Amino acid sequence: MIEAIGLTKRYGTTVAVDDLSFTIAPGRVTGFLGPNGAGKSTTMRMILGLDRPTSGKALIDGKSYAQLDRPLRTVGALLDAKWVHPNRSAKAHLQWLAKSNGLPDRRVGEVLDMVGLTAVAKRRAGGFSLGMSQRLGIAGALLGDPQVLLFDEPVNGLDPEGILWIRQFMQSLAAEGRTVLVSSHLLSEMAVTAQDLVVIGKGKIISQGSTTEFIEKATENSVLVRSPHLSKLGPLLVDKGYTVRNDDDGALTVVGATSDQIGDIAGANGVVLHELSPQRGSLEQAFMQLTGDSVEYHAEIGK
Amino acid sequence: MTLLAVERIKLFSTRSPWWCMALAVTLTVGMAALIAANTNDEFPLSVGVSQSFSNFGMIVIMVMAALAVTTEYRFGTIRATFLAVPGRVQALIAKTVVVAVLAGVIGEVVAFGSWGISTLIKPNADMAINSSVEWRNVAGTGLVFALSAVLAVAVGTLVRQTAGAVAILLVYALLVESLIGLIPKIGVNIQEWMPFMHANNFLTADSAALPEGAGPPRLDFPFGPWGSLAYFAAISVGLLVVALAVAKKRDA
Amino acid sequence: MDQVTLLAVERIKLFSTRSPWWCMALAMVITIGMAAVIAANTDERFPLSVPVSQGFTNFGMVVIMVMAALAVTTEYRFGTIRSTFLAAPDRVRPLLAKTTVVALLSALVGEVIAFGSWGIGRLIKPDADMALNSAAEWRNVAGTGLVFAFAAVLAVAVGILVRQTAAAVAILLVYTMLLENLIGIIPTIGPKIQRWLIGRNSDHFLTAGNESFISEGGGADQPFGPWGSLAYYAAVCVGFLVVALVVAKRRDA
Ligand SMILES: Nc1ncnc2c1ncn2[C@@H]1O[C@H](COP(=O)(O)OP(=O)(O)OP(=O)(O)O)[C@@H](O)[C@H]1O
Ligand SMILES: [Mg+2]
Numbered sequence: 001m002i003e004a005i006g007l008t009k010r011y012g013t014t015v016a017v018d019d020l021s022f023t024i025a026p027g028r029v030t031g032f033l034g035p036n037g038a039g040k041s042t043t044m045r046m047i048l049g050l051d052r053p054t055s056g057k058a059l060i061d062g063k064s065y066a067q068l069d070r071p072l073r074t075v076g077a078l079l080d081a082k083w084v085h086p087n088r089s090a091k092a093h094l095q096w097l098a099k100s101n102g103l104p105d106r107r108v109g110e111v112l113d114m115v116g117l118t119a120v121a122k123r124r125a126g127g128f129s130l131g132m133s134q135r136l137g138i139a140g141a142l143l144g145d146p147q148v149l150l151f152d153e154p155v156n157g158l159d160p161e162g163i164l165w166i167r168q169f170m171q172s173l174a175a176e177g178r179t180v181l182v183s184s185h186l187l188s189e190m191a192v193t194a195q196d197l198v199v200i201g202k203g204k205i206i207s208q209g210s211t212t213e214f215i216e217k218a219t220e221n222s223v224l225v226r227s228p229h230l231s232k233l234g235p236l237l238v239d240k241g242y243t244v245r246n247d248d249d250g251a252l253t254v255v256g257a258t259s260d261q262i263g264d265i266a267g268a269n270g271v272v273l274h275e276l277s278p279q280r281g282s283l284e285q286a287f288m289q290l291t292g293d294s295v296e297y298h299a300e301i302g303k
Numbered sequence: 304m305t306l307l308a309v310e311r312i313k314l315f316s317t318r319s320p321w322w323c324m325a326l327a328v329t330l331t332v333g334m335a336a337l338i339a340a341n342t343n344d345e346f347p348l349s350v351g352v353s354q355s356f357s358n359f360g361m362i363v364i365m366v367m368a369a370l371a372v373t374t375e376y377r378f379g380t381i382r383a384t385f386l387a388v389p390g391r392v393q394a395l396i397a398k399t400v401v402v403a404v405l406a407g408v409i410g411e412v413v414a415f416g417s418w419g420i421s422t423l424i425k426p427n428a429d430m431a432i433n434s435s436v437e438w439r440n441v442a443g444t445g446l447v448f449a450l451s452a453v454l455a456v457a458v459g460t461l462v463r464q465t466a467g468a469v470a471i472l473l474v475y476a477l478l479v480e481s482l483i484g485l486i487p488k489i490g491v492n493i494q495e496w497m498p499f500m501h502a503n504n505f506l507t508a509d510s511a512a513l514p515e516g517a518g519p520p521r522l523d524f525p526f527g528p529w530g531s532l533a534y535f536a537a538i539s540v541g542l543l544v545v546a547l548a549v550a551k552k553r554d555a
Numbered sequence: 556m557d558q559v560t561l562l563a564v565e566r567i568k569l570f571s572t573r574s575p576w577w578c579m580a581l582a583m584v585i586t587i588g589m590a591a592v593i594a595a596n597t598d599e600r601f602p603l604s605v606p607v608s609q610g611f612t613n614f615g616m617v618v619i620m621v622m623a624a625l626a627v628t629t630e631y632r633f634g635t636i637r638s639t640f641l642a643a644p645d646r647v648r649p650l651l652a653k654t655t656v657v658a659l660l661s662a663l664v665g666e667v668i669a670f671g672s673w674g675i676g677r678l679i680k681p682d683a684d685m686a687l688n689s690a691a692e693w694r695n696v697a698g699t700g701l702v703f704a705f706a707a708v709l710a711v712a713v714g715i716l717v718r719q720t721a722a723a724v725a726i727l728l729v730y731t732m733l734l735e736n737l738i739g740i741i742p743t744i745g746p747k748i749q750r751w752l753i754g755r756n757s758d759h760f761l762t763a764g765n766e767s768f769i770s771e772g773g774g775a776d777q778p779f780g781p782w783g784s785l786a787y788y789a790a791v792c793v794g795f796l797v798v799a800l801v802v803a804k805r806r807d808a
Binding site (some may be wrong): 319334337338341342343345346352355356358359362363366370373465466469470473474477478479482485486487488489490 | 574589592593596597598600601610611613614617618621625628720721724725728729732733734737740741742743744745768769
């Protein structure tokens with residue numbers, strides 16, 4: 001279990017993480033979601049005792065990271081696959097990690113097998129492709145057979161096969177009863193990986209709960225209406241309390257009503273309909289909508 | 304103990320320490336051979352003369368020691384280290400100990416290697432190590448190398464950047480300490496308190512062997528040779544303590 | 556891209572990072588500051604003179620060499636050298652442009668340091684004989700920029716050849732500050748080799764005919780006169796650059 005209690009981090013005047021509190025339960029994959037610069041990596045570094053919180057604290061199974069004895073046996077983390085000396089072999093990298101936490105040398109071979117790097121174990125890590133580096137990072141995280149795992153954007157830059165592999169891997173780790181926290185800025189990725197979501201923007205909590213719940217809540221259900229009598233239908237729908245938007249191409253988007261309800265109103269008032277189609281907003285749109293105000297860097301499109 | 308083993312694995316599983324060690328030993332001992340081969344009646348070979356290139360080895364070993372820390376910061380492995388060993392002070396002390404012991408061993412190899420090769424080349428020269436001054440001059444090299452390595456690890460930990468740490472160490476040890484002597488009157492008084500001057504005093508005090516002008520400036524040191532070593536040690540360890548306190552406080 | 560554009564590009568690259576600013580500030584502040592300390596401590600027995608005011612310039616020079624080496628090695632480290640070569644595929648011209656920019660900047664810093672050290676000496680001891688009234692004194696002060704510029708060329712060349720910051724900085728500093736002196740220890744042949752080392756020659760260029768309590772005024776048995784020494788020094792530095800450019804052109808970026 002991972003707990004954050006009022007976690008805050010300031011770098012000079014930037015508030016990277018702002019009073020975050022959440023609990024990550026075991027046995028599930030929890031997605032840690034937020035746009036670029038939201039503070040995901042900073043939060044993870046504070047959970048792992050690398051960065052000192054300005055205030056608040058993070059606990060792993062009730063203890064701070066520094067209080068853990070042989071921490072790799074409790075927590076495994078992949079924050080950055082490049083945290084390896086490029087001239088050191090994959091095996092040597094894992095050997096010193098294993099040694100530092102009193103793990104037997106054979107464990108190195110086991111995790112190398114698990115991630116499929118046995119054949120290249122003696123090659124220098126600097127020559128690894130991104131996917132191989134990522135696997136080496138995961139091997140390091142698994143070394144102590146920990147109950148708690150943290151992954152920071154583990155699928156960044158991976159090919160579809162690699163993404164699938166990591167996804168299934170994290171799910172199997174959670175199925176074994178471990179706590180798995182994985183960060184990402186892609187909701188679509190998290191939708192298929194994580195059962196729970198902690199969503200942050202500009203360092204603040206936006207939402208916390210199950211993934212399906214989040215998607216349902218977040219995805220706006222709207223109906224697209226085309227009709228020669230829109231000027232008559234529009235006010236009728238507004239009277240019923242639905243939100244109505246005029247689209248550029250002469251259609252209406254109605255939010256909050258089902259297509260049945262709109263059809264009934266149209267029929268009762270003798271309005272001819274040319275189109276009545278329910279729209280389901282994409283996950284990406286939902287995410288944009290929720291984090292819209294809290295995106296750190298806005299791209300100016302088409303200007 | 305495990306931490307020492309960890310740092311040993313880390314150090315020896317990269318290439319730069321091997322390069323530095325090889326360079327320090329071969330170049331220093333090689334130059335000692337060249338010096339010995341060129342000694343003659345006018346410039347006779349002696350124990351002190353055989354050691355006159357050991358500063359080169361020391362500088363290379365300091366670069367190695369600084370790199371042992373700064374490369375960890377550069378490649379982010381310091382974070383992997385602190386994840387494995389959250390007690391940062393312990394981890395860094397273990398690293399310092401491993402690097403210092405290695406530096407000490409290299410120092411002895413360099414010193415006795417230089418002495419040995421000189422003896423081989425000029426078997427008739429008076430190369431017997433039979434005074435405490437001579438013993439200090441040769442066997443003391445390891446101690447000076449080890450303490451210089453401690454100093455370099457401390458600077459590396461504080462600065463974290465390879466270029467910065469290496470430049471600071473080398474410019475300070477090789478240039479600043481001697482340039483300070485240019486300041487009229489007070490220059491020498493300051494020099495008498497500078498750490499590498501003391502390291503040199505420890506190695507060469509009372510040894511008349513160096514030709515005039517070749518050795519370090521003859522200063523009026525406040526301590527005798529062993530006092531100088533203690534002073535050098537105090538400064539190196541003091542700087543290490545500061546570095547450890549800083550590393551403990553700041554974000555990794 | 557024409558050479559003028561390349562120079563502009565290299566100027567932007569250099570000044571948009573922090574380390575050159577740090578190095579320049581450090582070189583100027585410490586060197587001139589130490590010149591002030593030296594001047595303040597001179598008296599009748601150790602009188603201030605033009606060469607004494609220049610006693611610390613070597614410090615500035617090594618800092619500038621570090622800056623010059625970093626200008627190349629950081630490009631290799633961060634991979635921006637590849638972007639540079641993509642923008643100007645014949646490699647030699649962008650590297651020449653970089654060398655030119657770095658050398659000019661180093662020359663400027665050298666002049667600031669030399670005249671700054673001289674000026675602060677004059678301010679502190681207005682009665683000292685600090686007039687620049689001989690060719691040797693002019694050479695001692697105004698020549699510093701030339702020496703700095705070629706030192707930077709050498710540092711860029713070593714940076715290109717070695718590509719690694721730590722190695723390039725260590726090689727340059729250990730050579731200039733340690734090896735050149737230690738070579739002199741070798742009996743009989745040591746001093747003969749030393750006469751041909753570049754640092755000796757650049758020193759000879761600056762200090763010949765400028766004796767003071769800090770120096771004898773140039774090596775008596777140098778093979779060349781002061782300007783010959785400068786030419787020799789420049790030739791070696793440029794020679795290294797040519798080798799470096801050939802190597803950079805041939806190998807994979
Ligand atoms: N060491 C630091 N010094 C100053 N600012 C920092 C530092 N680390 C992070 N920040 C700032 O804190 C904020 C959060 O950064 P963080 O890396 O945690 O975001 P993130 O959610 O991981 O983003 P991404 O999805 O891009 O990885 C950013 O505005 C960043 O600029
Ligand atoms: Mg991040």
